[in-house]
Amino acid sequence: MSGDETEQRRLLCSMSLGYTAYHVWAAQARRERKYNIARLLEASSNVKRVRAERAFRALGEVGNTATNIGRALAGLEPATVATGPVTGTGTLSRELMSRAAAALAEGRDLLAEELGDLYVCGSCGELMEGDPPAVCPACGTVREGFLSFRAAEGMGILGPQSIVKKLEQTPATLRALVSGLDDELLAYPVGGRSLKELVGHLTDMDVVFRERAWLILETDNPRLPSAHPPTIARAAAYRTQPMADLLDAFQTSRQQTLGLLRGLTMAAWHRTGYHLYFGTIPLTHQGNWVVEHERRHLVEMAQIRNDLLTQRHEERPIVLPHNLVPEVLEGE
């Protein structure tokens, strides 16, 4: 192996491991509702991915697809080498991680003003914070080739039509998820939560979202309530309520929310509010937030339903709309 090849192999190992570490840590941060720290970790993960891919190509491991399938079948077996540290290796990276550590020491996420928009050069993996330069300072790639990890897109990038469509689907999905289960099963906690309290929790969150949306639409750049939305722990009281009432409450709230959102212009969807953690964000950000939150809980409910039915030795798995299958399980 030449010295250059050894170095490329070291990079491939180091960057691949770093990519995995940061990616999984980002998913965990989302579960803990540390969305800005999750954004930092996801950007860091992409730094490593871009660099791993560069090293992989430099080693001549990428041919045309027919060749690559041949390699795949043959069982690609790159030589592994000692890597040294695989994370926290860059200067900016270390500075950003130190900011995250300071925030976590206070038991919180990074605030909006403590972490700017992040960009990763798609060619070389250079990490940048704040307004991106016209070209990558490391390799000269134009700004259009950067991957963005912006606060405004931190909750997803669905547009108004997709947001409204997904919000419209939820009542029917909820009815399907609870159909054929008796009251005892609906109140039965699996992993600490029952289907009843999850339906009640989704209604609570819909109300929070509608209030924020109303503020954004009716006032100029309002400060959005920074109090944490109602947590699932407070929803235990819903266990004693009839499911029909819980579903009705959700449906009523959702109709009001959709009534507020339907027919809004693009300009209205781009109106902004200020949130202590998310920063200055458009209504689309909050739409993505509620959709993502709902998706996570609908998947959880499908799992609970499956567990309840399996315990009763019945084979009645429910088929969810395929677009509900999560890529990542987001926190709330």
Ligand SMILES: [Zn+2]
């Ligand atoms: Zn670059």
